[in-house]
C-alpha cells in the first residue's frame with residue numbers, strides 16, 4: 428500500500444524554492460548540473476526548467492541500494508560523466524540523501540577533478556538514516572525514516588512514474 432507523502436504541488440513549490448536559491452547564489456554564471464541516475468531524472472528536469480542561468484547537464488549512474496530496502500554501504504559507479512568539470516560550477520542533483528554514502532563517494536571523486544565550485548542539491552533529506560556526515564547545500568524537503576517512492580524514486584524499479592511522493596507501508600514490503 429502506498430501512502431501519499433508529498434503532492435505534486437508541494438514538490439513543485441520545493442523545486443521552485445531550490446531553483447530560486449541556486450539562481451540567487453550563481454547570478455548569471457554558467458552551471459553544470461550532474462544528475463545522479465536513475466532516481467534524480469524527474470527532479471533534474473523540473474529543476475533546470477526553473478533556472479535561467481546558462482546551464483549544461485551531464486549524468487552519472489551510481490548504485491547503492493540494488494533492489495533491497497537497505498543501503499549496501501557499497502557504491503558502484505556504472506556510468507561516469509562525459510563532461511570535463513575542471514573550472515566549472517558543478518551542482519550534483521540528487522533525489523534523496525539517506526545514509527549519505529553515495530554523495531560522500533561522488534563528492535570525493537568530483538573534487539579531485541578540480542571544479543570551480545561543487546554543490547549538492549537534494550530534493551529529499553532523510554537525516555535520521557545518516558551513516559556518514561553529509562549535508563546538502565540546497566535541500567528541498569525533510570523526511571523521517573520510511574521507504575519513499577515516486578517522482579523518479581523506485582522500489583525494485585517500480586513507481587518511478589508516480590507524479591507525487593508516497594511512503595511504501597511496511598505490510599506491503
Ligand code: PRP
Pocket residue numbers: 463464465466467489490491492493498521522523524525526527528529530580581
Ligand atoms: C538511491 C537514491 C540515492 C541514493 C541515496 O539510489 O536515488 O541516489 O540511493 O542513498 P544513500 O544516501 O544511502 O547513499 P539507488 O542506488 O537506489 O539508485 P537509483 O537512483 O537508480 O534508484
